[in-house]
Each structure stands twice: as structure tokens, then as C-alpha cells.
Amino acid sequence: MGVIGDRHRFSTLLPTLNTNNYSGQDQSNKYDKPFCTIQDNDYILIHNRSCKVAVFDICTTVKEGGYGYPFFGIDIFTDNALDDVVIFFHNCEVPHVxxxxxxxxxxxxxxxxxxxxxxxxxxxxxxxxxxxxxxxxxxxxxxxxxxxxxxxxxxxxxxxxxxxxxx
CATH class of the missing domain: 2.40.50.140 (Nucleic acid-binding proteins)
Known part of the structure; x- marks a missing residue:
């Protein structure tokens, strides 16, 4: 699967993002990355599980009023399929693998x-x-x-x- 839509066109419009993780636990095990830079076969956290991105889906409208991108990943330890929806300008948590x-x-x-x-x-x-x-x-x-x-x-x-x- 390829990169969906215009995500890379808008990546230059994003402000400089602080990549420090202030969520508390596992600070050294994960970091934040802008969603627009995530590609197929990258690693991300879905439901706090390390996953390899398998498929991006087409953009949908989410209840917050923004555009969301559904994506699916395979848990690298259990081989279970997991999915999530990320709003375009939000960050994803990425594990150190x-x-x-x-x-x-x-x-x-x-x-x-x-x-x-x-x-x-x-x-x-x-x-x-x-x-x-x-x-x-x-x-x-x-x-x-x-x-x-x-x-x-x-x-x-x-x-x-x-x-x-x-x-």
C-alpha cells in the first residue's frame, strides 16, 4: 500500500513539534512523531502495543470535526491485527524497536x-x-x-x- 492522499503536501505546514514524551511511564521506550510522516511498515503504538503499520485507509470525518485516517497494524509480538483512527495534525506514539x-x-x-x-x-x-x-x-x-x-x-x-x- 502507498501513502494516502496529501499528507506529505501538508507536512511542511506543520509547526516544529516537541518530541519529548510527557505521558509518564515508558518515556525511554517511545516518542511522538507527526502522523503525516508515518508510512507503511513503520512502527507505531496502537492501544499501547508495538505494531507495524500494514494498511492506511481513506480519509474520513471524525466527530471532533477534523479529518481522521484509519490505519491497521500487526502487533509485532502476538501477530494480532489492531486498528485506530488518527486525526491528521495529531502525533502518533512510536516505539523504539x-x-x-x-x-x-x-x-x-x-x-x-x-x-x-x-x-x-x-x-x-x-x-x-x-x-x-x-x-x-x-x-x-x-x-x-x-x-x-x-x-x-x-x-x-x-x-x-x-x-x-x-x-
């Missing part, structure tokens, strides 16, 4: 992974029960003696294995 590659050292009997990144940090709190496809792929990789690498996506205090590759 980090992708880190880890060498997979071991998988315990309760299917928790022991991961090591390139600077020596260990992560051992990721359970593969939520990812049955990755679990079978990892077990097959270990059986072949491969050196598996896991990509972990982190945002808003949550982590998830998003990809796995044999090296």
Missing part, C-alpha cells in the same frame, strides 16, 4: 533459549513455546551441527524471536 542477532548456544528442556550476542551479553528468558515453527527449525539445526543465529526483536519491554538462520 531494536533487532539484535544472537548466536544460539542451547535450548533447555523447557524450551528456553540460551543466546549470546557479539559483545558477550547472554539472554536466557525467551521461550520457544510461542514459536512452534522456529522450535522445530532450531532442533533440526542443532541435530545437523549448524551454528544457528536468532534475530530477536525488542520493544516496550517485550522480546520475541522474529527469525532464525543456520550459519
Amino acid at each position: 531494536l533487532q539484535t542477532k544472537y548466536d544460539l548456544i542451547d535450548v533447555s528442556n523447557d524450551e528456553f533459549m540460551l543466546l549470546l550476542n557479539d559483545i558477550g551479553n547472554i539472554q536466557d528468558n525467551l521461550n520457544l513455546l510461542k514459536e512452534p515453527n522456529l522450535l522445530t527449525q532450531i532442533i533440526k539445526g542443532f541435530a545437523k551441527g549448524n551454528n544457528p543465529v536468532a534475530t530477536v526483536i525488542s520493544s516496550m519491554g517485550e522480546d520475541r524471536v522474529s527469525a532464525f538462520k543456520d550459519m
Whole structure:
């Protein structure tokens, strides 16, 4: 999907926006971004969940009298579809999303992974029960003696294995 309508035409008319977040909790995990700069595949918060924007819809009139843009996103941790309507000149909350590659050292009997990144940090709190496809792929990789690498996506205090590759 592409960018809808005239959002970029009006982006030069927006005042300079303060990007500090004064909402209280999770100040370091999110920031404000003008809606007119959000594009497909960007990350935004919908109902306080980190989502990847999937679809923008056509502009509609909202009860405040402005123009609203419905958009849909996929929760990056649960794969649930979420939607929201944002008024054109408002800001969206955007989460800080980090992708880190880890060498997979071991998988315990309760299917928790022991991961090591390139600077020596260990992560051992990721359970593969939520990812049955990755679990079978990892077990097959270990059986072949491969050196598996896991990509972990982190945002808003949550982590998830998003990809796995044999090296």
C-alpha cells in the first residue's frame, strides 16, 4: 500500500513539534512523531502495543470535526491485527524497536533459549513455546551441527524471536 492522499503536501505546514514524551511511564521506550510522516511498515503504538503499520485507509470525518485516517497494524509480538483512527495534525506514539542477532548456544528442556550476542551479553528468558515453527527449525539445526543465529526483536519491554538462520 502507498501513502494516502496529501499528507506529505501538508507536512511542511506543520509547526516544529516537541518530541519529548510527557505521558509518564515508558518515556525511554517511545516518542511522538507527526502522523503525516508515518508510512507503511513503520512502527507505531496502537492501544499501547508495538505494531507495524500494514494498511492506511481513506480519509474520513471524525466527530471532533477534523479529518481522521484509519490505519491497521500487526502487533509485532502476538501477530494480532489492531486498528485506530488518527486525526491528521495529531502525533502518533512510536516505539523504539531494536533487532539484535544472537548466536544460539542451547535450548533447555523447557524450551528456553540460551543466546549470546557479539559483545558477550547472554539472554536466557525467551521461550520457544510461542514459536512452534522456529522450535522445530532450531532442533533440526542443532541435530545437523549448524551454528544457528536468532534475530530477536525488542520493544516496550517485550522480546520475541522474529527469525532464525543456520550459519
